[in-house]
Amino acid sequence: MTSPIVAVIGGGQLARMMTPAATALGITLRILVESDEASAAAAAHETVVGLPTDPDAVQRVLASPRPDVVTWEHEHIPAEVFEACEAAGVPARPGLGALRFAQDKIEMRRRMDQLGLPNPAWREVATLADIEEFLAAHGGEAVLKTARGGYDGKGVRVISDAADARDWIESAADGGPRLLVEQKVPFVRELAVQIARRPSGDARAWPVVESIQRDGVCSEVTAPAPGLDPTLARQAEGIARTIAAELDVTGALAVELFETAEGLVINELAMRPHNSGHWTIDGSVTSQFEQHLRAVLDLPLGDTSATAPWTVMANVLGGARTDLPSALAETADPGAKVHLYGKGVRPGRKVGHVTVSGDEAESTYARAVAAAAIVRDGGAA
Template sequence: MNATPTVTVIGDGQLARMMHTEAIELGVNLRLLAGARDSSAGQVIADVVLGDYRNLDDLRKVAEGVVTFDHEHVPTEHLHALIDDGIAVHPGPEALVNAQDKLVMREKLQEIGAPVPPFAGIQSVADADAFWDSVDGEVCLKATRGGYDGHGVWFPKSKEELEGLVEKLLGENVPLMGEQKVPFVRELSALVARRPSGEVRPWRVVESVQRDGICVEAIAPAPGMDAGLADYCQSLAVKIADELGVTGVLAVELFEYLDEDGMPQVAVNELAMRPHNTGHWTQDGCVTSQFEQHLRAVQDWPLGDVDQTAPVTVMANVLGGDEDPELPMAQRVREVMERYPQVKVHLYGKTYRAGRKIGHVNVSGQSVVKTREIARSAAHFLVTAQWL
């Protein structure tokens, strides 16, 4: 009898939790390195080792089968040590560093010819001043490591404000880069999965709707998108996955903007090497979800079909509101089910906190307008216990 394959996930958030659902169906044992037993993934996965992903001994203690990630923050030197121990790590550290360090990522993307805005490393106030002048003050200042959901990003309104920010942040040992602000008209996301042996499959390009730096909605496929540009975005995601040697799911977040002739163009914003918020729609709107595909890919199994199962699927995040309603979440879910039987609810087992991602809903349909309306209404009720 064949042994049950094991995939070890480093990180205990909702991405690991949703991987577990697919692992059950695939007959894969999911092993988890968790910071706490009551974490989102720790609540539902049986094979849990408590530890710190920054500690090599803890990583060695949990590593079994194939190692993959719920986040990108594991030190790459630890991953090299695991590989030296004979452990398969996907994505590998050479790829993962491009999702950990924005300046490394920008330099690599520029090297392979991917579209990126003008950028520069900022190691002094003088560097910041020079970059400000080079882009006529259109500066986005970024922490090269650790930023997410709008954190670690600043938009100074004057050179003096930029100088003050840079002096303060460098004094706090925050590594910095500057890039030219992109006058984008919307944000897009191109997801792709790649196996170690090279097979690659991209999903349809989606529109990502952001509020305060957090994705609140994903619409698949991106409405009204030029077919040629959509094909280019998919090809770009495949190229980046191949050139960087990514294994598993890769999300390429993009800015869509208009050039001087009014034609739509794209520039790469961020990379994520794991299942991604903008891919949650695939759970209910695609033949193969990003979570199943990630598990297939990291084990070098054949990849699944990525065709959509409906003309439109919309994902709406459930973010903790300013106050937590008295109506229990279970009752809120029931009322959503009663009003909208087509809504698929996904909760993360997280306690309420204002702005926190505590779940999402997926809705598939024929019309973008109607499907978005239902998704927004359902998510709003789960947050507030009130109908729009």
């Protein structure tokens, strides 16, 4: 029997972190990387250099020996890629019918409403008058988003006056991304729940986690979410299971949630491995990366149990240190697992993460944050 081949479109750190799991399972990863300097380029079994918008590069990914399946490490996949996969007889997972709800926030909000799942108040907007009406009806403050293309705080703006949106409204009128405005949710904290689903319908979820965002970027994740009411944990998993089944998601699905005084509210969806699940590499029986590969190949799913009472993942965002591997000699905590992405350092860029597991939540969190600070800039907080 030949080794299964999984083609991955996108050469960032998510594709890079799929490689160890693929190697352990005897799977060959063929990754479409943006350049030879891409994060995944040094780790992949096979690489094709090019962009998803380049038909020739996509054809090289699909060339013989033909991959068993094509999957994605980001949502920004043109419809033409799905058409090329279909023409080549290669399954694309998740398919466009599911992925479009992660690509387009307006489509996602409409579908969540149709499913009766907890959305914030929202509407599509095309004029300043639309925004004025929404602000008047929802407390004078709202969140303006581009329907497509936003991530890590990009394409998101908090507004309290319609004039704050004038440039985006003008851009949309000139052919830029459509816009939606959402209620600014008065949340207690942010949560995330991840699930992986096979084409056959089998699905498994990990424990619900708490995520802390700084400047719109995920900073730390604690698994499980401390002090979470078991009823809310079950509700969060139920939301994820409903979305995965009703949208026919195959592979990993992350659902970002707001916990409010009244319950849970859906924030965003991602149909791929996700930053909120990096803790699973060291803190779960089956990592999100292994599970994603198992799911898209329709293999039996692994156990998603945590391997320690608490696991905390702290992102390393670009700081003072440019030679990140030198930090390995300074990270004195033997329980700190350092993951570097092979990316050039610039302020605020995700260049790695650190994971620590322990028996007590607060000390585990403190150790993870301290280790990430050492990697980032020599220990300066």
